[in-house]
Amino acid sequence: MQTTLHTTPLNSAHRALGAKMVGFAGWDMPLHYGSQIEEHHHVRRDAGMFDVSHMLAVDVLGGRARSFLLGLLANDVGKLKEPGAALYSCMLNEQGGVLDDLIVYFLGETHFRLVVNAGTADKDCAWLAARRDRHEPTVTIEPRRDLGIIAVQGPQAREKTWRALPQLRAATERLAPFRAAQAGGMLVARTGYTGEDGFEIMVPAAAAAGAWEALAASDVAPAGLGARDTLRLEAGMNLYGQDMDETVTPLESGLAWTVAIDAQREFCGKSALQRQPLRQLLGVLLLDKGVMRGHQGVRGAAGSGEITSGGYSPTLNRSIALARVPAPVAPGDDIEVAVRDKWLRARAVKPPFVRRGKILISVEC
Secondary structure, eight states: OOOOOBOOTTHHHHHHTTOEEEEETTEEEEEESSOHHHHHHHHHHSOEEEEOTTSEEEEEESTTHHHHHHHHBSSOGGGOOSTTBEEEEEEEOTTSOEEEEEEEEEEETTEEEEEEOGGGHHHHHHHHHHHHHHHOTTOEEEEOTTEEEEEEESTTHHHHHHHHOGGGHHHHTTOOTTBEEEETTEEEESOOSSSSOEEEEEEEHHHHHHHHHHHHHTTOEEOOHHHHHHHHHHTTOOOBTTTBOTTSOGGGTTOGGGOOOOSSOOOTTTGGGGSOOSEEEEEEEEOSSSOOOTTOEEEETTEEEEEEEEEEETTTTEEEEEEEEESOOOTTOEEEEEETTEEEEEEEEOSOSEETTEEOSOOOO
């Protein structure tokens, strides 16, 4: 029996633009609007926008909200001092496996907002509720499906956002990366998933189409899931369900920098992270002709591993990937990847491959 897909507040706008629509994490989403590669380049060189309303904002409310999140997340929300400050973190199970990766925003001492992945949203809400009931029963967990989210990304993203939505400029002109501000009934964060500058705008669902149309009128190009994936891969950003999941820890996923361990703070999964990881996540640059894909084998002097995410990089005009391999493999080491039953030459590299329009690795064979 066919399952009905959820739709975002911008579904009609995508269809009016002739987007190729696909099912993604239970949602009817645009894959591209004609050319995935052109959309990718537009974001790297100018400004593009993505409908990310399938992701879920979850408000954590109450006087014990900070205490609750201190025990829930691997990163330390104690670092969030000023309203609007944001933090990237993993949420772990008791075994240290990654239940989800998310951003948490500090909006006030009794108001934090999490933005979680679409495919894990129901599971996340159930986990939050169970942990709340066990540890901080006075905290309120409020999913916000009344919001749309538009990501505007690229070197011209902020200027074009201000042109389209001038009411946001005063509150966001001096906004530092990983900070958010409320303006015009929206929460605007200087965050993203492309390796470029820009904003992620949380807007009431009823106003999402109007904001999208204003951005389009200011020459912000619509972009779909395809370009979002190649952009995040070039930026060395993990995709939940491919590069990490409940079976691996952040330490095996290139996310050790998101884990704040100290003697005073206990958080779910902390004790499991005391074990030395035997695997690591590295970047891979293919030297021979071909395209790397997920689940292809990787081998080198340290042993065998597997591609977690792979594809063609429009910026590099080469195939790149993330791979989980035995430790230690170092950037610069020669490795091989099994592509269509052939072992092709590749090199381990340190992500990101591309950030802010600049190529950060050597592509010499």
